[in-house]
Amino acid sequence: MSKVAIELKDVTKSFDGNQILKGISGEIDEGQVLAIIGPSGSGKSTLLRAVNQLAGPTSGSVVFEGQDLTKVGKQSLNHLGEKIGMVFQSFNLFPNHTVLENVTLGPRRVKKLSEEQANQEAMHYLKQVGMAEKANAYPESLSGGQKQRVAIARALAMKPKVLFFDEPTSALDPENVGEVLKVIQQLAEEKRTMVIVTHEMNFARQVADKVWLMADGQIVEENDSKTLFTAPKEAITKRFIEQVS
Numbered sequence: 419m420s421k422v423a424i425e426l427k428d429v430t431k432s433f434d435g436n437q438i439l440k441g442i443s444g445e446i447d448e449g450q451v452l453a454i455i456g457p458s459g460s461g462k463s464t465l466l467r468a469v470n471q472l473a474g475p476t477s478g479s480v481v482f483e484g485q486d487l488t489k490v491g492k493q494s495l496n497h498l499g500e501k502i503g504m505v506f507q508s509f510n511l512f513p514n515h516t517v518l519e520n521v522t523l524g525p526r527r528v529k530k531l532s533e534e535q536a537n538q539e540a541m542h543y544l545k546q547v548g549m550a551e552k553a554n555a556y557p558e559s560l561s562g563g564q565k566q567r568v569a570i571a572r573a574l575a576m577k578p579k580v581l582f583f584d585e586p587t588s589a590l591d592p593e594n595v596g597e598v599l600k601v602i603q604q605l606a607e608e609k610r611t612m613v614i615v616t617h618e619m620n621f622a623r624q625v626a627d628k629v630w631l632m633a634d635g636q637i638v639e640e641n642d643s644k645t646l647f648t649a650p651k652e653a654i655t656k657r658f659i660e661q662v663s
């Protein structure tokens with residue numbers, strides 16, 4: 419049995435009285451990859467943001483390392499970024515900083531690393547994602563795939579316990595998708611705890627241990643990835659995976 423990294427209990431989220439997440443319960447296991455799939459607008463991004471407290475839940479709890487994150491103070495939340503790394507569809511690199519600076523800013527500011535130490539660690543992660551030779555380049559000179567690999571190195575440099583990816587390849591040209599998926603695949607092989615929202619069904623099937631199919635603010639189906647993709651139980655899951663793959 420694997421250990422639970424994050425436990426969600428009846429998480430809801432409303433905007434202006436409009437309930438977007440309708441009671442999400444489930445577990446994210448240590449050392450495993452959870453893929454979240456489902457139609458656009460089903461609440462996948464809202465769920466990630468609720469879990470990492472970028473926009474915390476309206477009700478319910480998110481238990482991480484024995485703490486209910488919905489109940490801890492702002493001070494502890496400021497350090498949450500160190501524990502849950504986030505990679506967005508749109509990279510969100512700082513355009514006026516070099517690749518190396520993009521990776522070292524967080525560790526220097528938050529972890530108070532010296533420049534030398536931060537640079538050394540950053541180069542390690544840039545090597546891991548195959549971007550070391552671009553350390554002194556600016557983001558605008560990079561392809562989307564390269565930018566996303568830098569964004570992954572930046573997240574890794576904070577040494578998070580868990581990594582969240584929100585459609586990490588959706589903004590990429592098709593020829594850049596593979597290089598990013600390969601990096602994520604390698605992280606999965608290192609047994610990192612990851613949650614990946616993706617429309618890449620083949621990838622989800624290969625890399626995920628567990629899959630949640632979300633629709634209309636709920637988890638409609640949960641299963642190990644092999645079962646979910648080969649023998650979906652719900653009609654909506656069948657329709658969705660046929661449509662997207």
Ligand code: ADP
Pocket residue numbers: 433438456457458459460461462463464465
């Ligand atoms: P997905 O990531 O699955 O495509 P989202 O989580 O982005 O879905 O959105 C789910 C629903 O929540 C959508 O109807 C969206 O318009 C709504 N929503 C998301 N964020 C906000 C917000 N900040 N204010 C109001 N509505 C929001």
Ligand code: MG
Pocket residue numbers: 462463464584585
């Ligand atoms: Mg989304």
